[in-house]
Structure formats: C-alpha cells, structure tokens
Amino acid sequence: MRKRLGDEGSRKFGIKMKEDSLSPAAITRDLGTNLIGQRVIYYPSLTSTMEVARREAEQRAAEGTVIVADEQTAGRGRLQRVWLSPRGSIALSVILYPEVAYLPSLIMAASLAVVRSIEVVSGLKPQVKWPNDILISDRKVCGILIESKVRRNIVGYSIIGIGVNVNLTLADFPEILPVATSLAAELGREVSRLDVVRQLLVEMDRLYLFLLAGGSIYEEWRDSLVTLGKRVTVSWGKTRYEGIAESVARDGSLLLRQADGRVSRVVAGDVTLRD
Numbered sequence: 001m002r003k004r005l006g007d008e009g010s011r012k013f014g015i016k017m018k019e020d021s022l023s024p025a026a027i028t029r030d031l032g033t034n035l036i037g038q039r040v041i042y043y044p045s046l047t048s049t050m051e052v053a054r055r056e057a058e059q060r061a062a063e064g065t066v067i068v069a070d071e072q073t074a075g076r077g078r079l080q081r082v083w084l085s086p087r088g089s090i091a092l093s094v095i096l097y098p099e100v101a102y103l104p105s106l107i108m109a110a111s112l113a114v115v116r117s118i119e120v121v122s123g124l125k126p127q128v129k130w131p132n133d134i135l136i137s138d139r140k141v142c143g144i145l146i147e148s149k150v151r152r153n154i155v156g157y158s159i160i161g162i163g164v165n166v167n168l169t170l171a172d173f174p175e176i177l178p179v180a181t182s183l184a185a186e187l188g189r190e191v192s193r194l195d196v197v198r199q200l201l202v203e204m205d206r207l208y209l210f211l212l213a214g215g216s217i218y219e220e221w222r223d224s225l226v227t228l229g230k231r232v233t234v235s236w237g238k239t240r241y242e243g244i245a246e247s248v249a250r251d252g253s254l255l256l257r258q259a260d261g262r263v264s265r266v267v268a269g270d271v272t273l274r275d
C-alpha cells in the first residue's frame with residue numbers, strides 16, 4: 001500500500017493539512033508516562049512494526065519501547081490477514097515483559113486504552129467487539145494484534161500492535177469500505193494522529209501499571225463490549241459456533257449460549273454480529 005492519503009484527505013474535508021509528525025521528539029515531549037513511550041523508534045515506512053518490535057524485544061529493548069510508522073508495507077492482522085496501513089493511519093507496537101498471569105489482561109488493557117484515547121481526543125464513543133476489534137457506528141476503526149513469546153510458562157516478551165484508521169479516505173479502499181470507518185470519516189474533519197498516539201500511550205501506561213499493582217480492569221472492559229447479549233457466529237479455523245454471547249470470563253474468554261442451552265467457553269475466534 002503506497003498511496004499518499006494526507007493531501008487527498010485534506011482536500012476532501014476542505015481543510016489545510018496540518019503538521020502531524022510522529023517523530024520521537026513530538027511523541028515523547030512532556031508525555032508524563034512512567035514506562036510506555038519512554039523510548040520511541042520511528043520509521044516513515046517499514047514492513048510491519050511487529051517485525052521491528054520482535055527484533056528489538058529479542059535484544060531485550062527497554063520495556064515500554066514503542067515502534068511507530070507512518071506507513072507499513074506488510075502490515076498484518078489476526079488470523080494471518082493483511083492489515084492496510086497507509087499514510088494517515090496509526091501503526092505502532094509496544095514491547096512489554098509481563099509475567100504469564102497478566103497475558104489475558106493485555107488485550108483488555110490495549111482495547112480500553114484505544115477506547116479511552118479516541119474518546120478523549122475526538123469525543124467519539126467507540127465500543128469493543130470481542131475479542132479485540134474497536135468499532136464506531138458498527139464499523140471497525142482499530143485492530144489490535146498481540147504476539148507473545150512464551151516458553152515453559154515464562155514470557156520472553158509480549159508485543160501489542162495497534163492500527164487505528166485516523167485520516168483514511170475510505171473510498172480509496174473499496175475492499176474494506178463496507179466494514180471499516182476512520183475517525184476523520186466519523187467526524188468530517190481530520191484528527192491529529194500525534195494527539196491520538198500520545199493519549200494512547202498515556203492510557204496504556206496507566207492501565208498496565210494499574211494491572212501490575214493488582215488492579216482489575218475486567219469490569220470496565222466487559223462494559224465496553226458491544227458483543228454481549230447479541231446473536232453471534234464465532235469462527236476459529238474450521239470450527240464455527242453460533243449462539244448468544246452471554247458473558248465474558250475474567251480470563252477474557254467468551255461464554256456463548258448455544259441453541260441447545262449449553263454454554264461454551266470460546267477463547268479465540270472471529271466474531272460476526274448477527275443482529
């Protein structure tokens with residue numbers, strides 16, 4: 001994906017494109033975090049922030065190191081899907097070294113950080129579609145991918161990858177047009193990517209440190225889910241479950257009531273909302 005969207009987007013929304021640098025200096029200036037974003041590595045263009053983050057984590061980069069890019073040429077999503085990351089979007093990965101007990105909470109922390117930061121910066125009200133899609137008006141505005149190296153119950157590293165559609169002109173991407181949205185499309189004006197990235201790092205820092213201090217973010221995460229109470233199909237490889245998404249467990253798994261009344265616990269999968 002090599003299209004430049006900034007200028008097109010500006011024309012479409014009838015405003016002058018303002019400087020929206022994601023340079024480490026701009027991101028870290030008076031950021032006020034304790035861990036996340038103390039070190040930021042920026043690329044104008046790279047294959048995937050997950051790749052660079054993995055290399056950095058293998059070298060034991062400082063916890064909280066952030067890899068951010070203006071554009072990814074081989075962005076990847078869950079379930080081996082391609083993730084479109086043109087200019088105008090946000091693509092970043094955060095390196096963490098949590099203990100294994102915290103792994104299920106990382107997706108909750110990342111999802112809530114995205115929800116809170118979009119709310120603060122734009123006033124929009126995103127919701128979480130289990131397990132880790134962030135929706136506005138029932139369309140996907142952000143995807144989250146967590147990749148961890150775990151051996152014998154010891155976490156080598158966890159990398160949280162977050163892609164946010166900020167100033168995307170969706171008409172340029174017919175393949176995702178029916179299911180995706182962007183902050184600019186929702187608001188009818190461009191949004192500062194820098195503001196979103198900075199707020200995202202602040203919220204992730206707060207939530208992660210709160211978790212490490214023994215706090216629970218389960219209730220806030222559960223209440224942000226658009227999925228609960230809905231009729232859904234969950235696909236995982238060749239397996240498909242259908243039923244009502246009744247609840248989520250503290251470990252993040254989805255409790256699905258099937259037509260025969262049985263409740264299945266689903267730990268991963270791709271959800272389609274049917275109502």
Ligand code: BTN
Pocket residue numbers: 047048049050072074075076077078079081083085090091092093132133142143144145161162163164
């Ligand atoms: C999904 O919804 O399938 C997850 C998408 C995750 C995309 C982000 S963008 C930053 C990081 N780098 C990648 O290649 N993927 C993640």
